[in-house]
Amino acid sequence: MTLCTAWRNGARRRGTVTGVSGFSLRRPRRPITGATDGSPRSFWPAARIRRPLDIGRLVLTSGLLAVVLTVAPIDLGQLRAIASLLPTVRSGLPRIVLAIANVAVSVAVFGALTALVVDAVRSRRLALTSAAMACVTGLVMAFGLGLLLRVVAGDEIGRLLTGPWSGSAGLAITAVIALLVGSDPHGRRGWVAARVSVAGAVACDLALGSLTVPSLAYAALVGAAAGFAVRVAVGVVPARPPEEVLRAVLADADLVLTALTPLEQAAGRIRYTGVGPDVGEVRVTVVDPDRGGVPFVRRIWRLLRLRTAVVGRPALTLRGQLERQALTAGLAKAAGVPAPEVLALLAAGPALVLVERPLVGVRISACSADEAGRAVAAAFVALRRLHGVGVAHGAVTAEGIRLLPDGGAGFADFSLAQPATTELQRGLDVAALLVVTAAEVGADAAVAALRATYALTPATEARLAALLQPVVLPPPLRREVRRTPRLGEVREAIIGPGGLRGIVGAPRLERLRPRTVLSIVGGTVAVYLLATQLSRVSIGAAIRAANPGWLAVAVVGSALTYLGSAVALQAFVSTRLPLGRTVFAQLAASFVALVTPPAVGHVGLNIRYLQKSGLSTATATADVAVKELVTVIITVPLLLICGWLSGVSGSRLALLPSGTVLAILGATAAVMAVIALAPPTRRLLRRRLEPLIRRTLPQLITTLSDPKRLATALVGVLVLNGGYVLALDASLRAFSTSLGLPTLVVVYLAASTLGSAAPTPGGLGAIEAALVAGLTAAGVPVGASITAVLAFRAATFWLPAPLGWGAFVMLQRRSRI
Incomplete structure (x- = not known):
């Protein structure tokens, strides 16, 4: 009874109300958006952004539309065959059933659009402005391109792509798709219903003959291009919450901050440093879904280039990466590895917020000469414990290693860490730490610290030496060791002089090598x-x-x-x-x-x-x-x-050049001689050609x-x-x-x-x-x-x-x- 009473009192302090059945109902949160003019709820808010992903979508849809408009007039017979690809129900009971179904899905489309409009009026009115502009733009584009096609390519090609002026559902499909894309309804209430109802309407129109495959492709591409064009031109309300909303969300979680200062901003993510009377100094990471396209492309390229055993299964979204960061930091703390303490993982609208208490310590690069050896040994011990619970850090750098006052070492950032990793991923962590520590105490001392921590055999040492490749090092570390002999020094410290010679069975890290690309491109171009x-x-x-x-x-x-x-x-x-x-x-x-x-x-x-x-x-x-x-x-x-x-x-x-040509060649030779005699050109030629001549002569x-x-x-x-x-x-x-x-x-x-x-x-x-x-x-x-x-x-x-x-x-x- 005492425990129950204490729990209820704590719930009341946290702003919850407990019912008889034991369910906890949170108090209403502060609204994510304001109501004043110029705020996100305005029809024309001042704060707008342009998403990189929207620009890519606009380029893709515009390119596909250009391909359709270019290829369609080339082969009229093929276009006719595609237009008659799907059978049309002409009469009888099936047509009556389809007509009734068409009316039903049309009502469903109208209802879904109404739900989106109501949601936009309540929370994001710019969506109404963008939707109206996209709808008008799509209709104008459909009419204009249709007229241009009929004038340039002929009436039949224009009719096959745009459909007849009367009785075609193409314009309606263009308007609906432009409206949906322009309003940016992804993840909003009614978005799934709108997609399903539009797909049903399209299926009925294809069966009834109001649409053909070419006219559907034309209508959908025009509508999508118009919607994305408006989103790029006008912008969208940023999904990342402003600072006052972020403070309100943190206060709802009993994390009241008196100071919140932006610390670091990258594609799709922003970090703040904050101070509160009860929590002290914290680090707040906010995932911005508007900027998620750039990191996604980078991760896809890494997945394509490197083998699965190297990259594991990284989170392809920033939201998933932040969730994995919180998980791996918790696993590290459970294994006794000093790591940032996770205080909360919160939702702020479509954004995700991670609150951590940062790890306090001295960077390994800032340690004194006496502390460097102790820091290196402690870093290998911490990495061994981390690997013991199946976690690979994934981004071991000098900036991320901290030496604590008690003599231990930990990791300050787990943004790229992964749980349940492969042996190869953990080996890459060890290789990266070797390269980092070799800069502080030398290659021989770093390898000695490794051998004192890990039980290594000659085979595993040779395998580890083979992993010392720039392609799999973290980007900051890869830039640091570029044009330096550090990798060779570490290899020599592990397996002696000779580098990788004699190593049998070195693991293959790259899935897609440049020479593979060369082979594919060469064969394609040749054919x-x-x-x-x-x-x-x-x-x-x-x-x-x-x-x-x-x-x-x-x-x-x-x-x-x-x-x-x-x-x-x-x-x-x-x-x-x-x-x-x-x-x-x-x-x-x-x-x-x-x-x-x-x-x-x-x-x-x-x-x-x-x-x-x-x-x-x-x-x-x-x-x-x-x-x-x-x-x-x-x-x-x-x-x-x-x-x-x-x-x-x-x-x-007569095959010799004429006098005019000889005069031109002479003038050209004279100009080139003057340029070659100029001091900057002479210096450039001397710098580039002198080493080659000295080696060649x-x-x-x-x-x-x-x-x-x-x-x-x-x-x-x-x-x-x-x-x-x-x-x-x-x-x-x-x-x-x-x-x-x-x-x-x-x-x-x-x-x-x-x-x-x-x-x-x-x-x-x-x-x-x-x-x-x-x-x-x-x-x-x-x-x-x-x-x-x-x-x-x-x-x-x-x-x-x-x-x-x-x-x-x-x-x-x-x-x-």
Whole structure:
């Protein structure tokens, strides 16, 4: 009886009334919104915001509407087929039943809209203003776009998309959707009923023939675009409560604060620091649902990029994250880990409020030299206890670790912590703490503190060393260690010199790697470009007219190019490279060329291949640069000699530029010379080119002074160019035409030079156009030139690409690129 009386007295002090049955009824809370003009209850409040998520929705709906308006006029037959996709009930009892159902759902729509209007009048009158503006905007857009379609694309296309002017439900659907979207009713009373009734009305209109699939898509997109446009233009009342409302909500929970000061504001969240006579200093975190789109996109990208075992199951909403923060802080306190004390988790309208008493202590980065070792040991003990209850911190940084007066250590922030985590997530916490503490006491002392706390085996230590990767470190810590040797120092302290060499079974952390994206994009672009090019000619007729024997010779010539490129690369490298593996590396470059300009992808892959073969980055870059330079030195005289032999220089003087063109080129060269002589340009060129020249010049001198290496390089470049010339000659002969060898060499080398300068993947478009132009100028008929060039590109570019992908994957798995 005494306990019951005390409980009732406490309930009365907290503002509750207890009934006979024992239920507790809270006293009415202070209203979340005010009633004065300019407040959230005004028809035009002063405080309005624009949500990032609304801007994204507007862009998405506008883009879809533009696609519909652009694609619909292209294929009228397909549009008719889509319009007649759903059967229409014409007569009989089913039509009568549908008509009655249509009346019923129309009444339901009206009732749901009425409920939303009443709710808006009571608490958020701006919704009425936005809804009216969106409705008018949607109707004007529907009429205007419909008239434009009928004028530009024809009356039938306009009627199929917008429906007839009379008897169509399209305008009504546009008006209702615009009104609903403009009023922003999500989460309000009547929102679910409105969606269900509108869906029922749409189903009845489709069955009765008042709507078709194209007209429904058009009406819904116009209405949604109008609603989102008004919400972005006018703004919405912020869901985050103002300070006076926040104080009232906290006072209802017996948390009376005399001071409330904004401390930190990020996307979707704001933190206050407050002081109260009874609670002391507190930290108040308010989740703002209006700004929830940006963190959501970041979390989705992290989920896509990293494996589930790395990220766990993070909360995708800020509300869920705040709830999880309160849960994990409570679990930490239960495990004896110093953490912020959770005082309350409250609702303030659609916002969520977390009240904590912050953890008081000294940051580990601010500890003295004598305290640093004690702080490091205490931090590892606290992390071990946290992991013991299955919680991973997820964001271990120097700012978040506190050293307490009693010698213990705790964590000041649990905003990214997760319960029931995997072993890999907990290992990432340990790796992050190692990196943090290594900055304070050194890598060796940090590893010693780890070994004194955790029972580690050589296998677990090797696994932990493999987790020291920047991609999984918390963002502040990742920025801190960028361009520093700290990760390497910690690895060496764990497993000795050599870093990750010798580690077997290192866990894979990334789900979506850049090279995976490259593979997907490369394959997509290749298929699209191949289909676009080959759709312009009759493939069947070209194949029937071709000589398969010569086409096989073209493929052989293409294969020789990779052998020549591998031999040329071997000539410029000081270390020994296996010929077979080097050929596979050159073949892999054919796949990379699908998404990069020809020179860029080839050079980048060769540098990577040399790095994996044991050369430093500087040496690999210099070797590849020398190879490209010597290739140019050999190719230019070859072009001049073949041009002279072919008679182009003597008999086709008209191909030389005119006097006007020469004057323009001279003026351009003069301007470039003046720019190059300017002091800022000279300094820039010197800063960028001098290191490259210093690394490249010794390699070039060594190669030119070594007859064996120079001969090997000459053979490789000649085999490389000879393979391409053989493939082009065989492609011409496959279609019963040919050219003299010197002329053929000039045409190929000129087209190859243009293709190397083109920014398109693999020189697409530029090489084909240059080859066709050169062959036509040399006397080959246009039809034969086109088919021969397509065969040549199929043999030297498209056919090696799938094989290059296989070589790319194989070399990756063997860690050769």
